[in-house]
Amino acid sequence: MAAWSERLAGVRGVLLDISGVLLDGGKDGGVPIPGSVEALARLKRSQLKVRFCTNESQVSRKDLVGLLRHMGFDISEGEVTSPAPAACLVLKERGLRPHLLVSDGVRSEFHRIDTSKPNCVVIADAGESFSYQNVNKAFQVLMELENPVLISLGKGRYYKQTSGLMLDVGAYMKALEYACGIEAQVVGKPAPEFFQSALREMGLEAHEAIMIGDDIVGDVGGAQSCGMRAVQVRTGKFRPSDEHHPEVKADGYVDNLAEAVDLLLQHTHK
Amino acid sequence: MAAWSERLAGVRGVLLDISGVLLDGGKDGGVPIPGSVEALARLKRSQLKVRFCTNESQVSRKDLVGLLRHMGFDISEGEVTSPAPAACLVLKERGLRPHLLVSDGVRSEFHRIDTSKPNCVVIADAGESFSYQNVNKAFQVLMELENPVLISLGKGRYYKQTSGLMLDVGAYMKALEYACGIEAQVVGKPAPEFFQSALREMGLEAHEAIMIGDDIVGDVGGAQSCGMRAVQVRTGKFRPSDEHHPEVKADGYVDNLAEAVDLLLQHTHK
Structure with missing residues (x-):
């Protein structure tokens, strides 16, 4: 596989899945995935555009954002495509x-x-x-x-x-x-219209954006079908067999959001 | 379509679906479909072999037979493939x-x-x-x-x-x-092994038996795949579109079990 610098060249914006990337759901709303609050904060301080692209449909966008903010995530309703x-x-x-x-x-x-x-x-x-x-x-x-x-x-x-x-x-x-x-x-994901509306809201073309998610089909496969790049995190619903999925190959696999942000900040144009 | 005498020639045994043919399920076990108690009685007085072939899996065979007997049907546990x-x-x-x-x-x-x-x-x-x-x-x-x-x-x-x-x-x-x-x-239906085990228990070859059911795919299509003939009743889950099903064509359609029994008694060898 090519070096990360090559794989991330030209990325100007990041689409983030929420469940399994920022937090693991559960009782009382769940718990943040270790390192993800701080990783998101670093990402938002960078020049990369950030948007959230979730299939969460059990709570309203307002309640979801309220929960995430309560956990310490820097997120607002207007940044979420749901x-x-x-x-x-x-x-x-x-x-x-x-x-x-x-x-x-x-x-x-x-x-x-x-x-x-x-x-x-x-x-x-x-x-x-x-x-x-x-x-x-x-x-x-x-x-x-x-x-x-x-x-x-x-x-x-x-x-x-x-x-x-x-x-x-x-x-x-x-x-x-x-x-x-x-x-x-x-x-919702993986429908192309859904990713395209998130891209529109970021003002980016597909080739300028990268999706980070825990779902090899819905997040990674869906984003790639739209011409985006996509990275899978080894958190949330990730299973080792995902790295050998018969149909979908991510542009990269990272242990968690924190590693993804490290790589993005290191290899994309400052 | 050929005359019933031709379509029923050589039939020596009948496999009967239960729900939608004998009764409509519901509160307190449901209600018999009009005419079906008497039709079954007539069928069992004939020389045709009779067996019940049901996918009922919400109650035990014993309780199902108890319910049917309570409604007046002539049926015993040993006659039921479930x-x-x-x-x-x-x-x-x-x-x-x-x-x-x-x-x-x-x-x-x-x-x-x-x-x-x-x-x-x-x-x-x-x-x-x-x-x-x-x-x-x-x-x-x-x-x-x-x-x-x-x-x-x-x-x-x-x-x-x-x-x-x-x-x-x-x-x-x-x-x-x-x-x-x-x-x-x-x-269960439409698995071929299931129909074959019912046929074995009747001591008949597939071409000697006919299935009567309300499910165009599970009953009719399944039985035909095993080499049996099959008739659909217009009771139970029957819908008019079943008569124009894209893949399955019954050997005949009848209004209810009573009509099926009339035809069987009239056209099969006494």
């Missing part, structure tokens, strides 16, 4: 009225959306709210529609909490796809 | 110790199976027991295995209860397959 606001744009553009299969924590993101007489289903990472009754209700809504539309906020397989691996929205998206014989539309 | 007993054979043969993602109602079927230190997961139609916590636990067990084995009792998309359509085990099987990156092994 799927619920993106989904609201799609719903409005297409005149869709969703039945929401989401956690209570993210429901406030949809407070301006008409949810009467649903003509689609929006599914997010609902955690404990993925009861049989709730998932079945979403299924029944879809089966009653002539043209069932399922919008999924990300399609992650699982994420890591301090207590262990946890099923993510993608598993339940697949359950509904199979039961209804349909294909969901994904809003 | 997936839980078949799965127990597979588990024993392969030395597998399952973590059970099943309803309490079917747990008794596994009472002779060693479930300590699980090295596989068995998933059945668990209904309300498909809580996030229970599904996630099964996911975690699979992710901790070096060679994760998932055995699914059927792979139905949904079934019909008196209260509406209900997600079946297949949806949750797909969720686990996707989350773990594995493929489940299905015990």
Whole structure:
């Protein structure tokens, strides 16, 4: 593999995943990954542009940012690209009225959306709210529609909490796809539109940006498909087999965000 | 389409699906489908061999038969091919110790199976027991295995209860397959081994038997793949679009079991 100086040449901005890079989720919001608070602070003092690109859909962007700030991270709402606001744009553009299969924590993101007489289903990472009754209700809504539309906020397989691996929205998206014989539309990583909107908000071209994430498919593969570079951290849901993934090869693997920031500050143009 | 006399020529035995053919499930066990108690009685008085072939996996075979007898159906345990007993054979043969993602109602079927230190997961139609916590636990067990084995009792998309359509085990099987990156092994319809074991128990060759079911894929397609004939009833989960299914064409469509029995008694050799 080429030297880091070559791999990072021309990088002007960094897209950061949140869960598994900044923190491990869990009880009371989880814990920061060691070194990540300080690493983010250093990154933000550099001339590199920084933006956060998350599939977090169990809490609102506001609550997520509040939690991160409480942990000491330098982050504000305006710096975060997250799927619920993106989904609201799609719903409005297409005149869709969703039945929401989401956690209570993210429901406030949809407070301006008409949810009467649903003509689609929006599914997010609902955690404990993925009861049989709730998932079945979403299924029944879809089966009653002539043209069932399922919008999924990300399609992650699982994420890591301090207590262990946890099923993510993608598993339940697949359950509904199979039961209804349909294909969901994904809003969030790895959908190209989602990365592109984050790039637009940074004012950068894809070749000028690098994604740092713990998900070899959603973060690394998704960003690379858009023409960005991408590095995988060995934190969060990282598993050793990711370094030999049959389809996706990261531009580099680092132990954690702190190492990624070291390399970025060392090898990108000051 | 050929006349029924031609389509039914040489039929010596009938395999009957239960849910959606004999009864619609629901509160307190559901209700018989009109005419089906009497139709079964007539069928059993004929010279045709009769066997039941069900993917029911939410209650034990014993309880299922008790419920049906209470409704007036002429049925005994020995006449029923169901997936839980078949799965127990597979588990024993392969030395597998399952973590059970099943309803309490079917747990008794596994009472002779060693479930300590699980090295596989068995998933059945668990209904309300498909809580996030229970599904996630099964996911975690699979992710901790070096060679994760998932055995699914059927792979139905949904079934019909008196209260509406209900997600079946297949949806949750797909969720686990996707989350773990594995493929489940299905015990039950439409697995050929399952139909073949029902045929063996009837002492018939595939070309001598006909399947009657409400599931165009699991019942009709599955039976046809084994060389049997198959008729779909317009009860249970039947939907008009089934008659134009892109891949499966039944040997005939009938309004209900009563019509199927009329035709069988009229056109098969007395």
